[in-house]
Amino acid sequence: MYDYEVVDEKIIYFSQLPWKLVPFTFVLDPFAGEMKVWKNIEPIWLTATDINPSKPTIHKADASNLPFADNVFDAIWTDPPHLIRNDLKHWNKNYLKFGNYKNRKELEKLWPEWSTEFHRVTRPGANLMLKTVDGPDYRVLKVKDLEMFSDNWTLLDIFGSKSGAGWSKTTTIYSYWERK
């Protein structure tokens, strides 16, 4: 169903993406982690939440039950969690820490919940940007899984960028959606 094109050989950070953001656009990142994708910029228009906040500027919240009223955000940009890596001997422990779920079934149950909750807290016509991964890695949200979001969101665009890590066979996929 989805097709994408590798448009850049570099990692593209959220802050460099071609979003049509205007001042006073309120953005939520519900899986903020360590804010690395934001390069620690933390703009005032960004609300960052995570189930396991890494710093005081990130509010603790479960993405299945966000502590926000309906229709308040103009956009969600986020990098959803994946499975725990089982190659625990990996040389770089940074690649291990964002896996929160033990099996794909557990995670697959949550994706539609998150899609619905993101729909609830955004205004009609709001944008969703998901940073996901495609390639042989079964632990991540892949392009074919994105269909789980299409009940609440219309896919506008999708493109990829090769992983910055030379050893990685994965492609980082950015998909843009509009709230139905």
Ligand SMILES: C[S@@+](CC[C@H](N)C(=O)[O-])C[C@H]1O[C@@H](n2cnc3c(N)ncnc32)[C@H](O)[C@@H]1O
């Ligand atoms: C891939 S990481 C995000 C990394 C982040 N983009 C960064 O640049 O540092 C996924 C994050 O989702 C969080 N997470 C997992 N399950 C969650 C849930 N149910 N609700 C909210 N956050 C959750 C994890 O704590 C983790 O920080």
